[in-house]
Amino acid sequence: MREDKATLRDVSRLAGVSRMTVARVLHRSGGVLPTTQARVEQAVSALGYVPDRAAGSLSTRRSGFVGLVLPTLNNANFASLAEGLTEALRPANYEVLIGYTGYSVAEEERQIRTMLARRPEALVLAATGHSPATRRLLEPGRPPVIEIAELPDQPLAHAIGLSNEAAGRAAADTLLGLGHRKLGAIGPGRDGDRIDTRGEARLRGFVAAVAAAGLPTSLALAEGGLPNSYRHGAEAMAALLAQAPDVEAVFAISDLSAVGALSECQRRGIAVPGRISLLGFGDFDIGQQLVPPLSTIATDFPGMGRAAGRMIIELVAPPSTGAGGLQQPALDRRLDIGFNLLERGTTRAAGPAGINHRKASHA
Numbered sequence: 001m002r003e004d005k006a007t008l009r010d011v012s013r014l015a016g017v018s019r020m021t022v023a024r025v026l027h028r029s030g031g032v033l034p035t036t037q038a039r040v041e042q043a044v045s046a047l048g049y050v051p052d053r054a055a056g057s058l059s060t061r062r063s064g065f066v067g068l069v070l071p072t073l074n075n076a077n078f079a080s081l082a083e084g085l086t087e088a089l090r091p092a093n094y095e096v097l098i099g100y101t102g103y104s105v106a107e108e109e110r111q112i113r114t115m116l117a118r119r120p121e122a123l124v125l126a127a128t129g130h131s132p133a134t135r136r137l138l139e140p141g142r143p144p145v146i147e148i149a150e151l152p153d154q155p156l157a158h159a160i161g162l163s164n165e166a167a168g169r170a171a172a173d174t175l176l177g178l179g180h181r182k183l184g185a186i187g188p189g190r191d192g193d194r195i196d197t198r199g200e201a202r203l204r205g206f207v208a209a210v211a212a213a214g215l216p217t218s219l220a221l222a223e224g225g226l227p228n229s230y231r232h233g234a235e236a237m238a239a240l241l242a243q244a245p246d247v248e249a250v251f252a253i254s255d256l257s258a259v260g261a262l263s264e265c266q267r268r269g270i271a272v273p274g275r276i277s278l279l280g281f282g283d284f285d286i287g288q289q290l291v292p293p294l295s296t297i298a299t300d301f302p303g304m305g306r307a308a309g310r311m312i313i314e315l316v317a318p319p320s321t322g323a324g325g326l327q328q329p330a331l332d333r334r335l336d337i338g339f340n341l342l343e344r345g346t347t348r349a350a351g352p353a354g355i356n357h358r359k360a361s362h363a
Contacts, residue, residue, distance in 0.1 A: 006047035006048060006049040006050075007049075008022055008023070008049075008051075010047055010049065011040065011043045011044055011047060011049050014043040014046065014047065015036075015039040015040045015042070015043040016039065017036060017039065017040060021036065021040065022040050022043075025037050025040040025041065026040075026044075026051055027093060063118055063119040063120060063121060064093065064094060064095060064121065065094065065095045065096070065097045065118070065120055065121065066085070066089055066094050066095070066096050066097070066120055066121050066122045066123070066124065066312060067096075067097050067099065067111075067112075067115035067120040067122070067123045067124065068082060068085060068096050068097065068098045068099070068123075068124045069098075069099050069100070069101060069108060069111050069112060069115070069123065069124070069125045069126065070082070070098065070099070070100045070101070070126055071100065071101050071102070071103045071126050071128065071196070071227070072100060072101075072102065072103065072226075072227045073098075073100050074227055074229070075227070075228075075254075075256070075282075076284055076285065077282055077284070077301040078126075078301070080301045080302045080305070081148065081149075081301040081302065081304050081305040081308075082096065082098060082305060083302060083305065084301070084302035084303060084304065084305025084306040084308075084309070085124060085305035085306070085308050085309045086305075086309075087305075087306060087309070088305065088306045088307075088308070088309020088310050088312075088313070089309045089312065089313070092313050094121060094312070094313075097115065097118075097120070099111040099114070099115065101128075102194060102226075102227075103128075103194040103195060103196055103226045103227065104192075104193050104194050105128070105129060105130070105131050105134075105193040105194075105195060106131065106193050108125070108128060108130065108131070108134060109130075109131050109133050109134045109137070112125075112134055112137055112138070113137065116137060116142070116143070119143075120143050121143060121144075121312065121316045122143050122144040122145070122146065122312040122315060122316060123138070123143055123144070123145045123146070124145075124146045124147075124148055124308050124312075125145065125146070125147050125148070125156075126147070126148060126149050126150075126198075127147040127148065127149055127150030127151075127152050127155070127159060127161060127197070127198065128195065128197050128198075129195055129197045130156070135156065138156050138157070140157075144157060144158070144312060144315040144316060145157040145158065146158045146159070146160060146308045146311060146312065147159040147160075147161070148160050148161050148304055148305075148308055149161045149162070149164075149198055149301075149304065150162070150163075150164055150197070150198050150201070151163050151334050151336060155333060155334060157333070158311060158315075158333050158334070158335075159333065159334045159335070160304055160307050160308050160311070160334075160335040160337065161299075161304060161335075161336075161337055162299050162336065162337050162338055162339050163201075163205075163336070164198045164199075164201035164202045164205070165201040165202065165204055165205035165208075166205060166339075167202050167205065167281060167297050167299075167339050168201065168202035168203060168204060168205025168206035168207075168208075168209070168251070168253070169205040169206065169208060169209040170205075170297065170339070170341055171185075171202070171205075171206055171209075171251040171279050171281070171297060171341070172205070172206045172207075172208075172209035172210050172213075172251065173209055174279065174341055174343070174347070175249040175251065175277060175279060175347070176209070176210070176213055176215075178249070178277060178347060178348065178349040178350060179349050179350035179351075180248040180249035180277060180350050181215060181248065181350075182215075182219070182244065182246060182247050182248045182249075183210055183215065183219065183247070183248065183249050183250070183251070184219035184220065184221070184240045184244060184247045184249070184250045184251075185203055185206050185207070185219070185220040185221065185250065185251040185252070185253070186221050186233065186236035186237060186240060186250065186251075186252050186253070186257055186261060187199050187200070187202070187203045187220075187221070187222050187228075187236075187252070187253035187254075187257070188222065188223070188224045188225060188226045188227070188228060188232055188236075188257075189222045189223045189224060189225075190222075191225050191226060194225075194226050195226075196226055196227075196228070196253075199228070199253040199254065200222070202251075202253045202281060203220055203222060203253055206220060206251050207220045219240060219243065219244050219247060221236060221239060221240055221243075223236060223239065224236055227256075228253070228254035228256040228257045229256050229257070229260065230256060230257075230259050230260035230263065231260060232256070232257050232260060233252055233254075233256065233257030233258060233259060233260025233261040233262075233263075233264070234260035234261065234263055234264040235260075235264075236252075236257060236260075236261065237250070237260065237261035237264040237265065238264055241264075241268070241270075247276065248276065248277065248350060249276065249277040249278070249279070249347070249350075250276060250277070250278050250279070251279045251280075251281075252278070252279070252280045252281070253281055254280065254281055254282055255280040255281060255282040255283065255284040255286070255287045255294060255296055256282075256284065257280070258278060258279070258280030258281075258287065258294055258296070258346075259280075259284075259286055259287065259290065259294070261278060262278055262290060262294070262346065265278070272292065272346050273292070273345065273346050273347055273348040274348070277295075277346065277347040277348055277350075278294070278295065278346040278347065279295045279296065279297070279346070279347055280294050280295070280296040280297070281296060281297045282296060282297070282298070282299075283296045283297070283298035283299075283342065284296075287344075288344075290345075290346075291345075292344065292345025292346050293344040293345045293346070294344060294345070294346050295341075295342060295343050295344045295345070295346045295347040296341075296342055296344070297339050297340070297341050297342070298339060298340045298341075298342055299337055299338065299339040299340075300337050300338075303337060304337050307335060307337070311335075
């Protein structure tokens with residue numbers, strides 16, 4: 001038993017192989033017989049050897065990690081995205097370092113500065129209203145940057161996601177198509193520099209579609225604090241009902257808020273969808289388990305993460321050599337994941353007198 005820290009030399013001696021072979025096993029670079037790999041892994045385990053990644057990154061200028069900066073950690077979709085990203089990067093021996101901003105523009109800038117100091121291979125960021133300083137930090141020549149969960153008109157570099165504004169328009173069009181004419185929407189407002197730009201885009205798309213139908217838009221409420229939550233949904237629904245007790249249909253920009261809105265209706269004895277149709281966004285698992293199950297807009301967050309991982313591997317790999325010399329990978333700057341509207345149990349068509357009468361179709 002050793003009391004001092006085990007070294008690469010110790011592992012090579014115990015396994016009976018060269019230090020180069022140990023390094024190949026640790027970096028999963030291949031070219032090692034399975035029996036030899038097993039001996040090295042046994043030696044690593046027996047010695048409790050931990051590679052010094054910091055020292056290795058100084059010599060190779062490769063850190064081996066990808067930074068992922070999220071607005072919140074209480075959102076299951078962002079957790080699924082992180083899982084998808086990790087699954088895609090793991091075979092290439094990259095690790096994911098996660099930070100979160102609480103929707104704060106200033107905190108995002110601080111997180112990015114901290115990660116850049118550690119030389120990430122790439123950065124994956126939620127598309128937000130980045131500060132001017134953040135945009136300067138991420139100018140071309142920095143590590144590859146991929147924005148997720150939105151498709152900005154002018155991405156920092158690459159973007160993988162959906163048009164949240166189009167999702168909001170689809171929500172309004174669906175409720176209008178069901179015959180509702182008094183439509184409301186709920187989403188959080190801004191709190192200093194804490195901003196949910198994707199949620200705001202959904203609300204903006206919703207308002208635009210309602211206005212295009214020639215209907216009033218005053219019942220689209222952006223109030224309460226971030227992040228989206230069950231409590232926010234309940235409180236926003238109460239505020240909406242106080243303003244318009246006869247509202248016929250409501251779009252919540254997040255399933256978290258939609259669950260709270262449904263609970264508030266049930267506490268008041270308001271039937272959903274018999275009296276009010278309710279539509280969310282995100283397709284959270286809890287929405288599928290509600291009674292009635294929540295109608296919602298779904299997008300593939302795990303697939304978004306996997307697509308970002310694959311893109312990173314292509315971006316950071318050495319350029320391939322062809323007949324014309326060095327060639328960088330040809331990658332689309334904007335990859336549209338799209339979305340699906342799932343009508344479940346909380347939406348129904350309105351009858352002649354505004355009473356819902358038709359069962360919603362199930363996706």
